[in-house]
Amino acid sequence: MKMIAFAALTAMVWSAAPAMAGPVEDLLSxxxxxxxxxxxSDARFKSADLxxxxxxGANLSGATFHRAVLSGAIFDDADVTGTNFNLANLGxxxxxxxxxxxxxxxxxxxxxxxxxxxxxxxxRMQHARMTGATLVGANLxxxxxxxxxxxxxxxxxxxxxxxxxNDSSIGRSNFTAVRIxxxxxxxxxxxxAIFDDAxxxxxxxxxxxxxxxxxxxxxxAGSRFTRARISDSAFAQTKMLHNFMQDGHQQN
Amino acid sequence: xxxxRPLTIALCMGLAGMASPANAQFDPALVPVxxxxxxxxxxxxxxxxxxxxxxxxxxxxxxxxxxxxxAGFSDFARCPAEPSGLHEVYFENDDExxxxxxxxxxxxxxxxxxxxxxxxxxxxxxLVDDDAIVRGIRIVTDERASTRERRVAxxxxxxxxxxxxxxxxxxxxxxxxxxxxPVGNQFIHEICTAESPDGTERMRLESSFLRKKGQDAFNTxxxxxxxxxxxxxxxxxxxxxxxxxxxxxS
Numbered sequence: 001m002k003m004i005a006f007a008a009l010t011a012m013v014w015s016a017a018p019a020m021a022g023p024v025e026d027l028l029s030x031x032x033x034x035x036x037x038x039x040x041s042d043a044r045f046k047s048a049d050l051x052x053x054x055x056x057g058a059n060l061s062g063a064t065f066h067r068a069v070l071s072g073a074i075f076d077d078a079d080v081t082g083t084n085f086n087l088a089n090l091g092x093x094x095x096x097x098x099x100x101x102x103x104x105x106x107x108x109x110x111x112x113x114x115x116x117x118x119x120x121x122x123x124r125m126q127h128a129r130m131t132g133a134t135l136v137g138a139n140l141x142x143x144x145x146x147x148x149x150x151x152x153x154x155x156x157x158x159x160x161x162x163x164x165x166n167d168s169s170i171g172r173s174n175f176t177a178v179r180i181x182x183x184x185x186x187x188x189x190x191x192x193a194i195f196d197d198a199x200x201x202x203x204x205x206x207x208x209x210x211x212x213x214x215x216x217x218x219x220x221a222g223s224r225f226t227r228a229r230i231s232d233s234a235f236a237q238t239k240m241l242h243n244f245m246q247d248g249h250q251q252n
Numbered sequence: 253x254x255x256x257r258p259l260t261i262a263l264c265m266g267l268a269g270m271a272s273p274a275n276a277q278f279d280p281a282l283v284p285v286x287x288x289x290x291x292x293x294x295x296x297x298x299x300x301x302x303x304x305x306x307x308x309x310x311x312x313x314x315x316x317x318x319x320x321x322x323a324g325f326s327d328f329a330r331c332p333a334e335p336s337g338l339h340e341v342y343f344e345n346d347d348e349x350x351x352x353x354x355x356x357x358x359x360x361x362x363x364x365x366x367x368x369x370x371x372x373x374x375x376x377x378x379l380v381d382d383d384a385i386v387r388g389i390r391i392v393t394d395e396r397a398s399t400r401e402r403r404v405a406x407x408x409x410x411x412x413x414x415x416x417x418x419x420x421x422x423x424x425x426x427x428x429x430x431x432x433x434p435v436g437n438q439f440i441h442e443i444c445t446a447e448s449p450d451g452t453e454r455m456r457l458e459s460s461f462l463r464k465k466g467q468d469a470f471n472t473x474x475x476x477x478x479x480x481x482x483x484x485x486x487x488x489x490x491x492x493x494x495x496x497x498x499x500x501x502s
Contacts, residue, residue, distance in 0.1 A: 046303050046348065066348045067306060086351040106355035124355035144357075 027053060210234070284345040288369070288376040291389055293453060293492045297325045297341070297380045304346050311340030311377035313501050314392035314487055328380045336495055338379040338387055370411040372404070372486075373397040379491060388491030392500075399480040406440055408486040409459035416455055419446035431465025435482045445497075456497035459486040 024043045026032035027050060034054035042062040049069040056074050061081040068088045076096040086106040094114045105125040114134045122142040133153045141161040148168045156176040166186040175195045183203040192212040203223040210230035221241040228246045243251050286304035302308065302324040309317035310331035321327040321341065331339040344367040367374060372393055379388035391412075393405035413421065423444040433439070440461040447454050460483055463469070467481040489497040 044303070047306065064348065066351065084348070084352065086348070086355060104352065104355045106351055126355060144355075 205230075287345055287367075288378075288389055288391060291378055291386055293386055293388065293490070295386060297328055297378065297384050297386050299386070300325055300343070300378070305343040306346055307342070307344040309342045311342040311375075311390070313340065313498070314375065314377075314390055315501070316375065316396065317342040325380075326384075328384065329382070333382075334379075334498060336379075336491075336498055338381055338491075338495065340377045340379055340390065342375065342377040344376075367394075370408055372408045373401055374408075379489075379495075387495050388489060388497070391486075391488045393485045393487070395485065402480070402484050403482070405484045405486055406459050406461040409442065409444075409457055412457055412486065412488050413444065416446060416457075419448055419455060421446040421455075421457075428462065433463040433467075435461055435463055435469075435484075447493075451493065453490055453492055454495070454497055455488070455490045457486070457488050458500065460484070 021029070021031075023032065023035050023038050023040065024045070027035060028045065028048050030049075033052065034056075035058055036054055037057040038055070039059045040055070040063055041059050043060070044064045045068050046064050047067045048065075050065075050073055051069055051071045052073060053070070054074040055078050056076045057078060058075075059079045060075070060083050061079050062083065063080070064084045065088045066084050066086050068085075070085075070088055070090045070093055072092045072094075073090065074094045075098050076094055078095070078098045080095070080098055080100045080103050082102045082104075083100070084104045085108050086104050087108060088105075089109045090105075090113055091109050092112045093110070095118045096114055096116045098115070098118045100115075100118055100120050100123055102122045103120070103124075105123060105128045107127040108125070108129075110125075110128050110130040110133055112132045113130065115138045116134055117137045118135070119139045120135075120143050121139050123140075123144070125143060125145045125148055128145070128148045130148055130150045130153055133150065135153060135155045135158050137157045138155065139159045140155075140163045141159055142163070143160075144164045145168060146164055146166045148165065148170075150165075150168055150170045150173055153170070153173040155178055156174050158175070158178045160178055160180040160183050162182045163180070164184045165188055166184050167188065168185070169189045170185075170193055171189055171191045173190075173193050175193060175198055177197045178195070178199075180198065180200045180203050183200070185203065185205045185208050187207040188205075189209045190213060191209055192214075193210075194214045195218050196214055197217040198215070198219075200218060200220045201222055203220075205223060205225045205228045207227045208225075208229070210225075210228050213230060213234055215235055215238040217237060219239040219241075220235070220243055222243065224244040225246045226244050226248065230246055232245075240251055245251065284304075286301055290300075292299060307317060308321045308324050310319045310321065312318050313334065319330060321330060325341060328339045328341050331341055333339055347366060350366060367376060369376075369391065373396075375392050375394050377390045378386045379390060381387050393402070393408055395402065397405070421444045423442055426441040426443065428434075428439055428441075432441075438461055440459060442459050444457040445455065446457075463482050467483070468478055469481065470476075471478050487500055491497055
């Protein structure tokens, strides 16, 4: 008898409870505004409005946020490996300490976003708008950032091995103490960018607009400045070795 | 086309083989998940999966989109009713795979090519009545396309005639109106109308390839050819009876 009563009670509780929805459905409906530490791998949030949602520590590897609105969303320490943020609005979003290896940010709006200490290696960020973004200590190895708008950004201490910034706009951005190896800044608009104390090797600045760029205390070796717009005085306090200079000559 | 096919297949296989998990969930077929051909007339507009299309906006009688509908198709009543009483809601095919291909710097145009039918870039819309039922579809070649694509826009009519081949079509060639001229030796302005075999739907297909008044081939002032100075378009509208296909803006 007791068993029957328990079963009936259980059935009543189940029937009275609201339909159980997963975290993805709850986030899409707006019923939930955080999903800290959730496993949302391969979830689909295409075109969804998830502004301000806290995904800290969540596993979002392989998820899709194509065209999503994510202004002010928080992805701190989250795993966004291979996640698709193409065309997403991520203005003011936070990715502090996030793992974003191989993530897609093509034409994404990332102005004011914070990528401090994030792993952005091998990301695809072409045409992204990243004005005023913070990438202090970020790993940008192998990132493709062609035609990105990265003005007034802070990349101090970032690692940039094989990073491609061709045709980008990085004017007035701070690259203090970055390590750049085999990087590419061809035809970049980088007026008044700061590369103080940076270590730059085998990097291409062909045709770049480098008016007022600062290299104080930097080491630049084996790099190419052919057709770049820059004056020799910019390198007055720079250790220069074996570079191809803007006037065509090669240094010893 | 037969020469393109191996390339297309190779690119699809390349996209499928991309290592990222974000790519793994896609079937790299050339056909979009949802297109205008998936719309069923007489069913609620909610049949269209909002996550599988983009840029849901009010239409402008076959022109570019106007007001964006933030709430999706359920917001259709915000679009002003046409003289027929129907509301035109514009959308585009999902572009998720196209943008992954762009990010990978693959040949994205060979994959899906945005909103297109028979390889022609088009603007598509559904015509919705006050009860949220889809009563018609409208397809117009996209005037924003490149000159090369626009030049062949008139040929889409052939594909569409074939698609509705089982409908008894009546086609009329219109003569040039005042100021209209041929492009080279070609002048096309044809209107075809038809009714479905079961009599529940009507179709109007208009295609044109001509120079309108002022679209001269040669600029006598600069001594240069006027590139792109011609009209080449195809417009299809299919509606349920008793509605009648509307006319393009004059």
